[in-house]
Amino acid sequence: MPMSYRSGHYSDHHHPHDHGRTPPRRPAPQAARAAAAVDGNGYAIVHAGKHVRFGPVVFWIVVGTIVLLGMWSAATATYFAFRDDVLTRLIARQAEMQYAYEDRIAELRAKVDRTTSRQLLDQEQFDQKLDQIMRRQTALESRATALGAIPDAAATGSIRPPARGAAAETPASGTLKPSPISDTVIFVAPPDREARLESRTPAIAKPQPNQFAKVQGVDNVLVRLQTSLDTVERRQMAALSAVEDSMESRLRRMRGVFTDLGLNMGQLEAATPRSAIGGPFVPVKLPADAGAFERQLYRIKATRAQMQRLNATLALVPYRKPVVGEVEFTSGFGVRSDPFLGRPAMHTGLDFRAATGDPVRVTANGKVVSSGWMGGYGRMVEVDHGNGLSTRYGHLSEIHVRVGDFVKIGQVIGAVGSTGRSTGPHLHYETRIDGDPVDPQKFLRAGVRLSSG
Template identity: 70%
Template sequence: MPYRSGHHSDHPQHHAPHHGRQAPYRARRPQPGPQPQIAAEASSYTFAHAGRQVRIGPVLFWIVVGTIVALGCWSAATATYFAFRDDVLTRLIARQAEMQYAYEDRIAELRAKVDRTTSRQLLDQEQFDQKLDQVMRRQTMLESRASAMSTLPDVAVTGSIKSSRTPAPDSTPAGPLKPSPINDTVIFVAPPDREARLESRSPAAAPSLPTTQYAKAQGLDTALTKLEQSLDQVEKRQIATLGSVEESFESRARRMRGVLADLGLAARGLEAAAPRAGVGGPFVPLKAPSANASAFDRQLYRINLSRSQLDRLNRALTLVPYRKPVVGEVEFSSGFGVRTDPFLGRPAMHTGLDFRGNSGDPVRATAIGKVVNAGWQGGYGQMVEIDHGNGLSTRYGHLSKIIAKVGQSVQIGQMIGEIGSTGRSTGPHLHYETRIDGEAVDPQKFLRAGVRLAGAG
């Protein structure tokens, strides 16, 4: 034990060597002497061991004490660490595992989200591809329909026969036909040869498919919607056009059959007798549409049937003399029926129509036929008679000049002679007759049929 140097006992105390401790000395009573030396000795610490004394200062003493305390604390901490090391490691490992599991769960969640997003994108892409494919197929279908519609020719208005020959230079177009009463002298204008101009059958070009930039800018759904709306409009126009063509064909066919019935003519006989140009080829029957065919295909089939029927009726009408025998505006100088004979002044039957004209004006055939008489025929003077088949014939009298020859086939509008005043005539005019089975009928009946056929286009 340390003791201060100023307190010595008279007899040093011996320590047993096997105990390792030394007995402290009793402090001496202070002796009189100088005080500074006593104070210096009091501020130091003295250690005795094995008969030796070691004196140290207070700073060193506390350094030693601090070191001993630090070593003790370190030893205690070390012991505590080793004692609780397993628990700490276990908690650290558990915490690390928990963090790792949370991280893995987050990664799995993000991966699942990416997979869902990718799947949705793939599904959207697949749906877009399907819609685009449907639009492409629909556009192809509309284009094929437009191609099928383009094969429909422009058909002439019922009652107008388009001549294959180039019209004569002196032929002039006429205005609308104006029928006149039998016994009145009025202006009579024959029906013109007109052609029906059906509504354009070429649908608007289908819009091109949207580009990638356009699809990105407007959105895929918006682009497809606009494209489908455009195709809807094209399809509606096609259907409307087909409906108009079908209705036009059917109305013309009804009108033609009605005219032939009113004239008392058999359509089948006229169709069989109608001349045809050089045609031919193997017979390929027209196939009717199947039960599951579209409405467009069924309607197109009906239109083709109506078109074929119109062709037959048009050929039949080429044999019907419903056109006027002169060009331009003309006057009736005498009608069909009972009248006063210009030479005898007695009632007589007038078997035709008298068209006022000038000598030398052209006279034209009113229907296809064959010349059976061309020469002088009593009261007719210079006359040409044309047989149109099925009992139909026409006569052109009082001609100043005959151009047609017996046995010659004539076409509609072909010049067969010139107006004159030969035979029983009081002045230049054309005496025109229409006959059925040799019996004279009113030519105005045929001319009005021409008005009906041409005016309802």
């Protein structure tokens, strides 16, 4: 920049005191073209003889502007120098954030899928368990129906006293003496059988297909239902076991009657009249998956079939008593003193104390082979029960049947009297095997054992 001088003027004229001195050299034209001067009021720029003056504020503004432009240039150069790295890092950051969001979204989706799958699995398991419970309840209900369908097995043709004649046949005063055989022989089921057979399964309301409860609550409900069904099943099994035990016990007693009486059960069964029945033979087969209940029920049905067959056979065995109400023997079977002659004589039957006109009932199914006056028997009825068994009813005042009639257990065949060789109203009762008299009490005692328990 051209040198600055204090403001002043150079004269081309020589000062008088400078005479003789070497005149100063003129500045070169190029140097005189531009110059700047600074005085107390500001700055001046001289160029080609022209002066440009400006103040200090403007000067510093210009200087500041130049400095700012320089700094801006430097910053711009730096930015462009590092712009690629910044953009790269910025893009990488954006990509990282995007990947992070995508991973989070994928994780949430997977969690939702797992939750949905778990709910669907829980719902499916609940439906399966509920379906299993429903099937089990249905099976228990069918079992209860099967238990209720088991009839009480009773001896065929039990003798029961008529309702309207009971007062006349039973003494009005006094304590009744024990009877050697009950009027009726009935198989009695356990007292609480009916209660046991009732299905106490709580009503199960099947939820709507889209309804879903909490897992814990559902599990509690299923556990309660299973417990209730277990209780019902145990009661049913207990009832079934009681029925089976009772039937087996009675079957043993029924077979014991034949043993006690020395009768051939096979021959009696063969002689038993058969009803008009038939059909193809279809063997009973248990399913391969049959449970304990089904097997036990099958055994009960088989036992019941045997009992029915034995009941039909026992209907031909005279183990019941011929009169109802109070029973008192006035004379037993065997040797006794003859009431008319006073000498020892064989009494071939039992004498039952009774009043004249009391009904006399047949003690087993059979056919009347004798009906009328028979010597010392007076009016007498004899019934053939088949297979050599027969019974006689003597000293009757009335006879209500004729020869050839078929009579059934408990049917009234006459009335008590004192006809024939008799000292007073009573019933002379005999049991015979192949025509030979046997002690009727043997049959009566067998009947007592059969009806007990």
